[in-house]
Each structure stands twice: as C-alpha cells, then as structure tokens.
Amino acid sequence: MKKYQYRLGDLIERVIDNRGKTPPYQNEGIPIIEVASIAKNNRHPDYKKVNKYVNTETYKSWFRSGHPQNGDVLVSTVGQIGKVSIMDETVACIAQNIVALRVKKELLVPDFLYYYLIRDSVQDFLQAMNIGSAQPSIKVPHLLDLTVDIPTIETQKKIVGILKSLDDKIELNLKMNETLEEMAMTLYKHWFVENEDLERVSIEEFGSIIGGGTPKTTVAEYWDGNIPWISVKDLNSAVIIETEKKITEAGLNNSSTKLLPPFSTVLSARGTIGNISIIGKEMTMNQSCYAIKAKDELDCFVFLTLKSSINTLISQSHGSVFNTITKDTLKSLELPFNKDFAIKFEKKVKPMFLQILSNTLENKELQDIRDYLLPRLLSGEIDLSKAEKQVEKVL
Structure with missing residues (x-):
C-alpha cells in the first residue's frame, strides 16, 4: 500500500x-463537550456524561x-491528554481542554x-508530547507537527x-442496551414506584450487602491475574463483563475482597458515587464499592431498585474529604417490596438483561477484532479484501 507523509x-x-475565559454555564441548553464525554470505544462524544450547557446567545x-x-x-x-472522538451532527461546544480538527x-x-x-503507537507518541508540570498538557502546535503517513483517499x-x-x-x-434498560426501568416504576400500596422495607429483606477490598499493591503476585477487580471507573454501563485491573487467586485469598457471583449489583460508594452495574460474571471489587447479592434470584429487581434510589443515596452521602455512601445509609433506605410481586416482575425483565449481557459480550468480540485490524490496516500489513471478508463473516 503506497503511503504519503x-x-x-x-x-x-x-x-x-x-x-x-470560562463561559457562563446553565443546567440545560447547548451541551459543552468535556474530556469525560470522550470515552474509549465510543467513536462519538457521550452526551450522557455532559453536565454543563450554555444558552444560544453564549x-x-x-x-x-x-x-x-x-x-x-x-x-x-489538557488533563487526560490524547483522548480522541469524532463529532456527529449534534450542535455542541467544546471545553477549553479540547481542540477540534477540521480536515482538508x-x-x-x-x-x-x-x-x-x-492507534496505540500514536497514543504513546501523544503521551510523550506532555509538557505539563501540574497536570498533563499538549501544545497545539506540537500536535500539528505530528508526522502522519496516509494512503490515497x-x-x-x-x-x-x-x-x-x-x-x-x-x-x-449500545443503543439497544440503553433502550432495554429504559424499558425495564419504566416497568419497574409502574410496578413498584407508582404502586403506593406496597410495603416499604430495608434492602436486606431482598439482598445481602457485601464490602470490597484491595490486595497489597506492593505484592506483585497479587496482580495481573485472571480475576476481574472492580474500581469505580469500571461501573460505566448496566452490565459489565470486564475491568481495567485483575487480581490473582493469591490476591483474592490475602485481602478482604470477595468473589461476587454473576448478576450481583455493584454500587460505587466513595468519591464518584452512584455508579451502578450488574456484573456479567464472577468478579471482585475494591473498598470504594458495595455489592448487593440478591435473595430469591431477584437480580434485576435489586439493580432497578437501587438505580431508582440513586438520587436519594447521593443526597444522603457525606464525608470530610470524599462523599461516601455508608452501609448504614444503604440499610436505612425504605424500598417498595412484595416478594411474590417481585418474583413475577423478575421473570418479565430478566430476558431484557440477558439480552444486554449478550450484546455486551458481542461488543467485546467486535472491539477485539477492530483493535486487531486497526493497526494492520493502517500499516498495510493486511490485505483490504481479506479484511472485508473477515468482517462480513462476523457481522
């Protein structure tokens, strides 16, 4: 493949x-895209993570x-340098720590x-451009001096x-997963939130609260194993199947972290609070999270109950350094519950979450294929026609 520099x-x-200057913000209007909205494996900005807006005049x-x-x-x-996204048709502004490049x-x-x-090699190069002392930063002229090898149009x-x-x-x-989760939450609100006749109980009536822990970071044999270990940043979707860090059996056995069964609900309770996910397979977690193991296999009911109570939990959090949701705060929640009703509800929504899990597993496979092909296609190592056939089979 012929390329030009x-x-x-x-x-x-x-x-x-x-x-x-920082513009005057408001709670609604035209979104401002910040670095948090540029997520790995999302080609376009994630507008669900936008929390700042400006009016039309601004x-x-x-x-x-x-x-x-x-x-x-x-x-x-600036900050998390080198994160990349491509704009869709949404009308939006960009924050001061992002630049937009309009190509010829x-x-x-x-x-x-x-x-x-x-591409990993280019990401490494961008990280090497860091000239920041207090926080990482790239100078725009340095970014524009990057040498790029490209083939024909x-x-x-x-x-x-x-x-x-x-x-x-x-x-x-991802969109299908969002729709399925929204459908399940709509059903939950109709069955439970809007049903004023239901008894209010503690979460311990239908779930067991489990704490997490961290193996010693100074012991190498505790880390880089095969057991997923959840930190707050991993709780980024309704169902998760992987984590950034993993621990070994030795790490599990020599710390207070515990092996959680599939379809446990995990909640972030310290620092960035209120992130919540169901785990798609056995995992462990750190002490900034709580897990709720459902009784009577009411897995999805537990997730949706906690999800619908997130704002209450956040409002009751406290802490001198970090906002924290305590175990006592979780126990003090008064939640709508009827066992027979919940069992019937679980049968209706469990297939939705199993489909979310299936889609999530498929996405992991697709991401792995894309990540394998990307550097090889750009370098010319793989024949284009062969790559097209391979992708056609997968899709």
Missing part, C-alpha cells in the same frame, strides 16, 4: 481552540474560534484521522469502511 497541520483546514458570541461540526476530530489537550477533505477522510489517532475510504462497519454494530448494540 505529511505534517498533520498541513492536512488541517481549521483548528477550533476555545481556550480563554453559543453565538462567547467562543472565539467557533464550534465543532459533523466530522471534526476532537482531541483532548481532498487529502484526508475525517474518520481515517480518528482511527489513526487512536480511495484506500482511506476502504479502510474506514471496514473499521466503521464494526463500530456501527457496536453503537447499535
């Missing part, structure tokens, strides 16, 4: 960099460099730049087509 800045038509007058458009590539330059489309396909920048489009087909399926599964 460019300076990144020579492939860019416009840089949108709105560093300067949108029109405050930002000096304009706003990102569909196809602009977003790169974080006669030379570069926008999605190709996105895939180029998320026609080859770029073929590569993008292969990778994007995988990402499109991943996004479709």
Whole structure:
C-alpha cells in the first residue's frame, strides 16, 4: 500500500481552540463537550456524561474560534491528554481542554484521522508530547507537527469502511442496551414506584450487602491475574463483563475482597458515587464499592431498585474529604417490596438483561477484532479484501 507523509497541520483546514475565559454555564441548553464525554470505544462524544450547557446567545458570541461540526476530530489537550472522538451532527461546544480538527477533505477522510489517532503507537507518541508540570498538557502546535503517513483517499475510504462497519454494530448494540434498560426501568416504576400500596422495607429483606477490598499493591503476585477487580471507573454501563485491573487467586485469598457471583449489583460508594452495574460474571471489587447479592434470584429487581434510589443515596452521602455512601445509609433506605410481586416482575425483565449481557459480550468480540485490524490496516500489513471478508463473516 503506497503511503504519503505529511505534517498533520498541513492536512488541517481549521483548528477550533476555545481556550480563554470560562463561559457562563446553565443546567440545560447547548451541551459543552468535556474530556469525560470522550470515552474509549465510543467513536462519538457521550452526551450522557455532559453536565454543563450554555444558552444560544453564549453559543453565538462567547467562543472565539467557533464550534465543532459533523466530522471534526476532537482531541483532548489538557488533563487526560490524547483522548480522541469524532463529532456527529449534534450542535455542541467544546471545553477549553479540547481542540477540534477540521480536515482538508481532498487529502484526508475525517474518520481515517480518528482511527489513526487512536492507534496505540500514536497514543504513546501523544503521551510523550506532555509538557505539563501540574497536570498533563499538549501544545497545539506540537500536535500539528505530528508526522502522519496516509494512503490515497480511495484506500482511506476502504479502510474506514471496514473499521466503521464494526463500530456501527457496536453503537447499535449500545443503543439497544440503553433502550432495554429504559424499558425495564419504566416497568419497574409502574410496578413498584407508582404502586403506593406496597410495603416499604430495608434492602436486606431482598439482598445481602457485601464490602470490597484491595490486595497489597506492593505484592506483585497479587496482580495481573485472571480475576476481574472492580474500581469505580469500571461501573460505566448496566452490565459489565470486564475491568481495567485483575487480581490473582493469591490476591483474592490475602485481602478482604470477595468473589461476587454473576448478576450481583455493584454500587460505587466513595468519591464518584452512584455508579451502578450488574456484573456479567464472577468478579471482585475494591473498598470504594458495595455489592448487593440478591435473595430469591431477584437480580434485576435489586439493580432497578437501587438505580431508582440513586438520587436519594447521593443526597444522603457525606464525608470530610470524599462523599461516601455508608452501609448504614444503604440499610436505612425504605424500598417498595412484595416478594411474590417481585418474583413475577423478575421473570418479565430478566430476558431484557440477558439480552444486554449478550450484546455486551458481542461488543467485546467486535472491539477485539477492530483493535486487531486497526493497526494492520493502517500499516498495510493486511490485505483490504481479506479484511472485508473477515468482517462480513462476523457481522
């Protein structure tokens, strides 16, 4: 595959960099994309993580460099540097720690730049650009000086087509999961929240509260094993099947962490509080989380009950350094419950969560295929026609 070498800045038509004064925020309006909205394995910004907005007048007058458009590539330059996303059609602003790159489309396909920048070797290079002392940061001129090797436009489009087909399926599964979770929560509210005749009980009537722990980080043999170990950041979807860190059997046996059964509900209770997930397989967790093991196999009921009570839990959290949800706070919740009613409800919603789990497992397989193909397609190591056939079989 023939490639051509460019300076990144020579492939860019416009840089949108709105560093300067902080705009006046409000609770609704036009979203401001911050680094938290740029998540790994999400091609586009995650607007569910947006918590700052501006009004139309601020949108029109405050930002000096304009706003990102569909196809602009977003790169974080301060804090968690090098995170990459590509804009969709949403009208939005970007925070001061992000720049948007608008490519010269006669030379570069926008999605190709996105895939180029998320490649591990390029990510390592971006991290090496860090010039920050108090916090990591990249200078925009240094970013634009990056040397980029690209094939012809026609080859770029073929590569993008292969990778994007995988990402499109991943996004479709994610949207399906969101819809299934919303359907289940709607049913829960109808059956339980809106049913004023139900008795109010402690969570211990239908679930056991379990604490977590951390193996000693100074003992190497406790880490990098095969047992998933949950920290707060891992609780990022309704059902999770993997964690950033893993521990060994020795780590499990020599710490206060416990092996949790599949379909336990895990809640973040310290620092970033209120994240909640069901685990799709056996896992352990740290002491910043609580797990609730359901009685009578009321797994989904437990998850939805806690999910619907998150705002109450957050409002009752306290702490001098970190906000904390205590075990006593969990026990003090008064929750709607009727055992026979809950068993009938579980039978209705369990298939929804099993489908969420199936979609999540499929997404992991698709992500692994994409991550395998991405560097090899960009380097020309894999024949495009063979890669297309391989992806067609998977999809």
